[in-house]
Amino acid sequence: MTARIIPFDYNGQQVRFNCDGWLHATEIAEQFGKRVNDWASLSSTASYIEALARNLNTGKSGIYSASDFIKTKRGKHGGTWLHPKLAVAFARWLSDDFAVWCDLQIDDLLRTAGPSWGDARRGAALGYRAVCDALALNCEARGKAPQRHHFINEARLINEVITGAFAGRDREQLSVAELELVTLAEMRDSVLIASGMAYAERKANLLGYVRSLQTKYLAGGRAA
Structure with missing residues (x-):
C-alpha cells in the first residue's frame, strides 16, 4: 500500500x-x-x-x-x-x-489517483521475476548454477541506480510512481542481462536510463 x-x-x-x-x-x-x-x-x-x-x-x-x-x-x-x-x-x-x-x-x-498501488506492486513483482529468469538463463549458458546471492544483489543493483544505496527496500512502502520506476528498471535490466552485457556496463546503462525516467517524472510526465 x-x-x-x-x-x-x-x-x-x-x-x-x-x-x-x-x-x-x-x-x-x-x-x-x-x-x-x-x-x-x-x-x-x-x-x-x-x-x-x-x-x-x-x-x-x-x-x-x-x-x-x-x-x-x-x-x-x-x-x-x-x-x-x-x-x-x-x-x-x-x-x-x-x-x-x-x-x-x-x-x-x-x-x-491514477494507477492503483496493487497493480503497480504486482508489476514490480513480475519485473523482478523477469530479472531472476534472465539471471538464471545467463548462469546456465555459462555452465554455472545461479545462487541466491545473485538474485539478492541484482535487486540491490536496481535499488542503487534508483536511490544511490546498494541495499534492500521495503516495496510495501513505495508509492505507485516509485514502483513503476522499479518495474521499468527491472525490465531494462532483464534485457541487458540477456544480451550478455557485463555488470559494470549494465550498471552504467541502468543509471543513465533511470535518471532519464526520473527527469520525466520531475517534469510532471509519466515514464513511458
Missing part, C-alpha cells in the same frame, strides 16, 4: 483512506464500538472475499488471493487496512449510511 494517507470527516469522525482507496478499518470500527476481527471471522466475510478474488481473476492468471484484500500494518498508521473492493462490505456491517458514504469517497479517490 502506498504511504500517502488522506483523512476524511464523517459526521465529526475521522476516517482515513490511502490514495489507492484502502480504508483504515481498525480506526473506524472503534468509533462504531466494534472490532475488525469480529467481522473478519464471519463465515460470510470469508465467502465474500473468496468470491471477490474469484471474480477479479476472471480472464487473468489467478493473481488475486484472499490475502490481497486485508493488510495489517504496524507503526505509523498501523492497524488493519481493507482493499477498496472489500471496504464497502465492511462499512455496510458498521452502517448502511457509512457504507454509501465510503463508496462515494473511494470512487472519487480511484478516479483521481
Whole structure:
C-alpha cells in the first residue's frame, strides 16, 4: 500500500483512506464500538472475499488471493487496512449510511489517483521475476548454477541506480510512481542481462536510463 494517507470527516469522525482507496478499518470500527476481527471471522466475510478474488481473476492468471484484500500494518498508521473492493462490505456491517458514504469517497479517490498501488506492486513483482529468469538463463549458458546471492544483489543493483544505496527496500512502502520506476528498471535490466552485457556496463546503462525516467517524472510526465 502506498504511504500517502488522506483523512476524511464523517459526521465529526475521522476516517482515513490511502490514495489507492484502502480504508483504515481498525480506526473506524472503534468509533462504531466494534472490532475488525469480529467481522473478519464471519463465515460470510470469508465467502465474500473468496468470491471477490474469484471474480477479479476472471480472464487473468489467478493473481488475486484472499490475502490481497486485508493488510495489517504496524507503526505509523498501523492497524488493519481493507482493499477498496472489500471496504464497502465492511462499512455496510458498521452502517448502511457509512457504507454509501465510503463508496462515494473511494470512487472519487480511484478516479483521481491514477494507477492503483496493487497493480503497480504486482508489476514490480513480475519485473523482478523477469530479472531472476534472465539471471538464471545467463548462469546456465555459462555452465554455472545461479545462487541466491545473485538474485539478492541484482535487486540491490536496481535499488542503487534508483536511490544511490546498494541495499534492500521495503516495496510495501513505495508509492505507485516509485514502483513503476522499479518495474521499468527491472525490465531494462532483464534485457541487458540477456544480451550478455557485463555488470559494470549494465550498471552504467541502468543509471543513465533511470535518471532519464526520473527527469520525466520531475517534469510532471509519466515514464513511458
